[in-house]
Amino acid sequence: MFLYVKGHKSDDFAPKLDSTAEQMEDTGEKMDAPEGGGAVSLTYSTAVTISMKDRTAQILFENPSKSTKDTVLQLTVEGQKEGQESVIAESELIPAGYKLSQMELNDDVELKAGKYEGNLNVLYYDSESGKKEVVDTKIPVTLTVNNGN
Structure with missing residues (x-):
């Protein structure tokens, strides 16, 4: 199946830190990841x-500090x-933590x-170089739209 995403930014390098992102408590060491690879742990609704x-x-989206990739x-x-x-909607960078x-x-x-049905597309970036990774994650979500509040 071909997927067409209107309005998709295809930046090769990570954008600046999202001004609405909040720093979380440090959860300790990074996850083990093979050389040239990565490991992520996400919390979402x-x-x-x-x-x-x-x-x-x-x-609700959290990229814990133990992840090795920014999003x-x-x-x-x-x-x-x-x-x-x-x-x-599209965020700026949400670093690990x-x-x-x-x-x-x-x-x-x-x-x-x-x-409505939709997705949270999670785009990954190398935490050190800022280069976009070749893998993304698609999380199916249900959107409830309110016009008055």
Whole structure:
């Protein structure tokens, strides 16, 4: 199946630190990872609440300090055609040891109240070089859109 993602940034290097990312308590040593590889441990929720009034998405995403990779999140909503999704919010860098609880919606996003299916796309970056990794993770989520709050 071909996946078309509208509005996808394909940066080869990590962006700056997300200004809304919060530092978490250090969980100790990094996970063991093979040379040239990596290891990540993520905490997340598959429920996302969107406020069109505030133009924000409330999420739960944590990249614990034991992870060996930094991340960027893309929140997508499925389109009318199978395999098509649109990026409705994208974070800046969420380093290992940081969490994110809110994302700003892209300027052109307009959604009616209701439930939608989407994904949290997790893009990985090398913590030392900042270079984008070849692997990403797609987490299916349910988006609940509220127009009044």
